[in-house]
Amino acid sequence: MDCRTPSAMSKRDRRTDTNDTVQNFLxxxxxxxIDESNNNYLNSIKQLRQTVNAIEIFRDTDKCIDYISELQNEKSFLIICGDLCQSIVPLIHNKVQLYSIYVFPGEQEKYEEWTKNWSKIKGIFSEITQICDSVQQCARQCDEDSIVISAASSLNQIEPSFVYTQLFKEIILEINFDDNKTIKDLVEYACNKYTGNDQQLKIIDEFAREYHGNLDRHNKPI
Structure with missing residues (x-):
């Protein structure tokens, strides 16, 4: 029997789009x-939905672990009761789908030292509002990390020599050359830099011969 309650099942196509609601997270x-009829539970769900609209509730530990393992494109946050954290966290902590873990409710003195061994655990909480605040902060951090990783990945796909050449050309174009002596010094430096590289030396020699005092008119690749 699936222990997820209909009232708390996620509605991905009905997520609210407000500034305070975390998107693309579960x-x-x-x-x-969990007692669905308990007012504290109902109030907690209401507060959580103001932060993350997609919520899944589990009473069965095996079903919960399987569900996390089968997630594909969503990052997830996990609230887990203190009684289960020591037996369940070691089984799921390294799953890439899981971004952060919140122990609730839990005894601070009983679990505080143990939680230090698990980096994804953000703390032991006694109030749902504390979890909501932490989830929002973690979601922002996760989004920022994803942007950095994406940008780095895109940059890594560019041929390094192309990047270096473009940067070198931009630097050269921004230099204020006063006379031909500067060009002579530049050519001498470049020749020393590319000693043994016949292809680059040929380009440098061509640059030196064709330069007429106006670098902006020179469009040969360096």
């Missing part, structure tokens, strides 16, 4: 003692 709550 919140999973695992607690074998």
């Amino acid at each position: 919140l999973i709550w695992l607690d074998t003692k």
Whole structure:
């Protein structure tokens, strides 16, 4: 039997689009003692939905682990009760789909030292509002990390020699050359730099011969 409750099932196509609601993230709550009729639970769900609209509730630990393992394109946050954290966290901590873990409710003194061994655990919480604040912060950090990784990946796909050549050309074009002596010094430096590289030396020699005092008119690749 699937232990997810219909009232808390995620509605990905109905996520709210507000500044305070985290997008593209899923919140999973695992607690074998969840009571759907309890007012505290209902209030907690209401507060959580103001932060992450897609929420999955589990009482069955195996089903929860399987669900996390099968996630494809979504990052997830996990709320887990203190009674389960020591047995479940070691099984799921390294899953890439899981971004952060929140122990709730939990005894601070009982679990604080243990949680230091697990970097994805953001703390032991006694209030849902604290988790909401932490989720928003972690979601922003995750988005920023993704942007940096994406940019770095795109840059790595560019041929390094092309990047260096373009940077070198931009630097040269910004230099204020006063006379031919500067060009002579530049050519001498470049020849020393590319000693043994016949292809580059040929380009440098051609540059030196064709230069007439106006670098802006020179469009040969360096």
